[in-house]
Amino acid sequence: MSTTTLLGVLLPVVPLVASLAGLLLPPSPRGATIGQETARRAAVALGVAGAAGAFALAVALLATLDDPPESSTTWIELGGLTVTAGVRLDGAAALVAVAVTTVALAVQVYSTGYLKRGPHDDVDVDHRYPPYAAQVSLFTAAMLLVVVSGDLILLLVGWEVMGLCSYLLIAHDRRLPEAPAAAMKAFLVTRVGDVGFLLGIALLGVSAGSFRIADVLAHDHGTGTLTAACLLLLAGVAGKSAQFPLHTWLPDAMAGPTPISALIHAATMVAAGVYAVTRLWPLFEAAPTALAVLGVMASITLLLGALAATAQDDIKRVLAWSTVSQIGYMTGALAVGSPPAALFHLLTHAAFKALLFLAAGAVIHAVGTTLMSRMGGLRQSMPVTFWCTLIGLGALAGVPPLSGFWSKEGVLAAAEGAALHGDGPAPAWVGWLVWLAGLVGVALTAWYATRLLLRTFFGESRDPLAHPHDPPAVLRWPVLVLAVPAALLGLAGFPGWFSTQLQRSLPADPDAVSNLMPPDGLIHLSPTVLLPLALLVIGAGLAWVRWRRDDTADPAAALGPLRPVFARAFRLDDVQHTLVVRPTTALGRVARTVDERVVDGTVTGTGRAARALGGGLGTLHRAALPRAVTAVLAGALLIGLAAALIGVSA
Amino acid sequence: MRPVIPYVTAALLFGLGVYGVLRRRNAVLVLMAVELMLNAVNLILITADTTVQAVLPHGGQVFALFVIVLAAAEIGVGLAIVLQLYRMRADVAVDRIPLSEQPEGQR
Amino acid sequence: MTGVDALLLALGALAVGSAVLVVTTRHLVRAGLYLVVCLGAVAGMYLVLTAELVAWVQVLIYVGAVVVLLLFAVMLTRAPVGASDDLDRPGWPAALIGGGVGLGLAALLVDAYRWTTVELPEAGSAERIGAQVFGSWVLPFEVLSVLLLSALVGAIVLSRPDIGSAGADRSAGDGPATEDRERSR
CATH class of the missing domain: 1.20.5 (Single alpha-helices involved in coiled-coils or other helix-helix interfaces)
Incomplete structure (x- = not known):
């Protein structure tokens, strides 16, 4: 077993051990033999150590990864089927692992300050920190298992454990009446998708006679089997990545603590679906029907999420719907045949969305509410948070040279190529659909990002009682650290080591050169880049003009009668x-x-x-x-x- | 000796005992009728002891002794029950003992 | 027809006759006294049949103890001294079954023995019976002693209300009024 493989195996094991040890701590320290503070300190130490260890392993893995290795050992023999336990490492896996562990580390550190008894809380609020930290570690471990897994069954294990952890963590805050319902909804909705995922895996495994990803990819499935399996897998992807029509759980999941939202949105749950598709990309490449379905799904999700985000008043729900929309970009990139673009956007999105959520958490911490209508004028009192949020929103909207601009440009370029030149595996109309939806999405994103910024940080304070201030250091530093990749990660997309890593994955067949992946960088600057830029300016400008006219009114009022429809996301919940x-x-x-x-x-x-x-x-x-x-x-x-x-x- | 005489006497005594058990309403009288039946059995045993040459000599007489002992035990317990019944109900008529009601604590 | 037969016939007639009176008389105490006569006649038949020991045991235990116990019971249950009218139940099933049993057995025995004669053995002695009881039948004898002991204990437990389970005995000991209270509780 080479060093790289060893690192890959250890990657999910370290946070898993941390979480199992953390679960042994007394959950509610009152009345336990260990004092409350002792248990909490131990939980903090375990959580941070687990995440930091995983982070170090991921970085080491990325550094030592010169030749993509694959290693597996037989786990179970099921009749004629073999289930193996093994890792399959490539550049994309290592990069995603680094992103996951970075966000997890930031979340662990941030949580120590966020889930703490504040001066305004009741005296006997019990945050149940030990199980919380252990579940976050378990969540991280499950996602890392999905990332490095070399076997579909192992991947499914991680996938399901993630579903369990999301349920536990969303329902963590017992004081909120909607939290249990939201957790149940998240669990049930993703479960609907997971049934499809399980069936898809079973179909592939039975067809190939093995569950090893390498064997599954190398096996020549029939067209019908392949299409069916890909469609079934897409159901699971739609559930986990919150794609239409299984997206409804994600906004409700905002009932969980804010760090959990950051974790779910940036690194773990929603990224898993997209990552699973890139992992099995050769299969999808050969199934244009599935890709067409994915493209339609992505376009609808993209526009739906963006439109719903325009009318929300809850700052976390705006961010949640923007996640839905951004995941739509990623799946759109997959649908037009560019997994590197999807992964690139996944990574930049992980950075800026984690940043946005943690910054929003700081705002909520300071103001004591999640409603934007009670915020405003926070620019002076919370400068650090303001600048970080500005970077995050800029990246979200795609302002050059922040990270989101480059990755979104990559997605749009791939879609444009598929639309105009038909060089994607799916039909050209899918390319048109994704491209147009993506362009409209740019304008909408700019609009609601501007609205969020103006409503929260500019104008007069609408809550005279609050005395907001920048958060304490333990909350501030994770935000500041995340601001760096959110701003600069996009530049890594220029030809170089990063883009080579991202594009290099294990070829299913050593002879086949991955023809769709351009050998150069991920960024293609062409005259068409002006189009999204213009749309960005239009979207942001519209919101700004509206706000300029009356800086106390909500720009969303411009939506008129459509506002309640958007606010309830086209009443899809109903x-x-x-x-x-x-x-x-x-x-x-x-x-x-x-x-x-x-x-x-x-x-x-x-x-x-x-x-x-x-x-x-x-x-x-x-x-x-x-x-x-x-x-x-x-x-x-x-x-x-x-x-x-x-x-x-x- | 003609054994038919004590045999028929015993049979008639037994029949009278059965009649008494069935006819009488007073529990003490029922017990008396039972004594009649037991005596009939004893009489048969003794007569058989004289008329049938058993392997073990005087088996019939030994059995009759045993039956007498059993009758003594029976009359002791039986009378205790009758007296207890009289204490509970101030009545010893066997057909007025209520059987349909269940004792307490048995439901 | 020998003297023995005549004696047996007379004693049998006496026994059957007094037994009829036992089961038909309207006086409770007289029923007990007729029973004495009946049992005495049967004891006489035992004597004739050369079973001396059984005869004297019959007189001692039956006539001496059992009947006295029965008479005590009659008195303790406050039986009326004179004739009582409610001693009997409707008679025809009893007559049918009792008559059937008695006559049937008699018919069987008559059919079995007809008018044959057997020689009476020489008069038995207590010594031979004792050899049998403590020889061949010693085990049943011992078991019987245990049975007597348990009957004794049972009789004591039954007639002493302050022994045994509390609830049942309280209701049993205090008469019908307590019983009613117990039930209504």
Whole structure:
């Protein structure tokens, strides 16, 4: 086992060990043998150490990765199928691992300050920090397992553990009434997708006779099998990455603590879907139908998320919908056949979205509310947060030279190429669709980013009681550190080591040269780059003009009657509720009634009938004493008579 | 000696005992009728002891002794029950003992 | 027809006759006294049948102890001294079954022995019975002693209300009124 492989194996193991050790700590330290502060300190140490160790391993992995290795050992033999436990490492995996561990480390450090009893909290607020930190570590470990896994079953394990962790962490804050419902929703909705994912994996594994990714990729599946498997996998991807129509859980997941939102949105859950597609890219490349579906899904998601983000008042929900929209960019890039562009956007998005969420957490921490209508004028009182948010929003909207500009440009260039020259694996109309949706999305993103900035940091303070201030150092430093990649990561897209790493993945067939991946950098500067720039200026300018006219009004008022529709995301939640939830609950009620009346009724009816029969027989049996004696003696007489008569006749 | 005489006597005594058990309502009288039946059995045992040459001599007489002992035990316990019944209900009529009601603590 | 037969016939007639009176009389105390007569006649038949020991045991235990116990019971249950009307239940099933059993057995025995004669063995002695009881039948004898002991204990437990489980005995000991209270609780 080479050093690289060893690093790859250790990568998920280190946070896993940290989380398992953390779970042993007393969850609610009150009344436990270990004091509250001791348990909390131990949890902090374990969480930070686990994330830091994983970060160091990921960096070391990236540094030592010269020749993409693959190593596996047989885990289980299932009849004719072999399940292996192994790692499959390439440049993309290493880079994503670095991004995941960076965000995880930032989140662990940030949480120590964020989930702490503040001066305004109730005295006996119990943040249950030890299980929280352990679950974050477990979350990280699961995502890293998905990243490095060389086997589909192993990948599925990580994938499912992530679903569990998201459930636990979203529901962490017991004081919020909506948290349990949001967690349940996230769990159920992603579960719907995961069923498809599981079936897809099973189909591929059975078809290839092995679950090893290398074997699955090398095997020549039939077209029908391939398309079916890819579509099934896409269901799982849509669930985890919050793509239409399974996106509804993501905004509701804002009920979780803000660091968890950063973790879910930037590094773990939503990135997993996109990453899984790039991992299995050769399969999707050969299934244009699946890619067309993915393209349509991506375009709808992109526009839907952007439009929904325009009308939200909750700052976290704006960011949540922007995540939905940005993931739409990534899946769009996949649909037009450019996994490097998707991964590039994934990485930059991880940086600036984690930055935005942590900065938003700082704002919420200072103001005590998540509603933008009660913020405003925070520029003077929170300068550090303001500048960091500015960088993050600039990157989100795609302002050059911040990271988001370059990655989004890469996506748009790939879509343009697919649309105009038809050089994607999917039909040209998919390219047009993604390209146009992406261009419109740029303008919308600029609009809502500007609105967020203006509403939160400019104008007059709308909450005179609050005295906001920049957060303490433990909250400030993660934000500041994340601001660096959010600003500069895009420049790494120029030809060089980074882009080579990102584009180099294990070829399924050593002879086949990956023809779609350009050998040069990820950034293609061409005259068409002016188009998104112009749209960006238009979008931002519209919002700014509107705000300039009346700096107390919400620019979203310009949406007019569409605003409530956007605010509720085209009422898809209601549609979902009507079409899925209510029939399901009705079915559940029917099943319950049947169970109670028919099944239980049979059982209790049997019991009651037996008891009644026994009672009846008992009454018959309980004859009065003389009658009983008479019966006994008469019987004896009859038996004697019969015996005598038989004796006589014999 | 004609064994048919004690045999028929015993049979008639037994029949009278059965009649008494079935006819009588007073528990003490029922016990008396039971004594009649036991005596009939004893009489049969003794008669058989004289008429049938058993392998073990005087088996019938030994059995009769045993039956007498059993009858003594039976009458002791039986009378205790009857007296207890009288204490509870001030009545010893066997057909007025309520059997349908269940004792407490048995449901 | 020898003297033995005549004696047996007379004693049998006496026994059957007094037994009829036992089961038909309307006086409770008289029923007990007729029972003494009946049992005495049967003891006489034992004597005739050369079972001396059994006869004297019959007189001692039955006539001496059992009947006295029965008479005590009659008195303790406050039986009326004169004739009582509610001693009997409807008679025809009893007559049918009792008559059937008695006559049936008699018919079987008559059919088995007809009018044959057997020689009476020489008069038995307590010594031979004792050899049998403590020889061949010693194990049943011992078991019987255990049975007697348990019957003794049972009779004591039954007639002493302050022994045994608390609830049942309190209701049992204090008469019908307590019983009612117990039930209503």
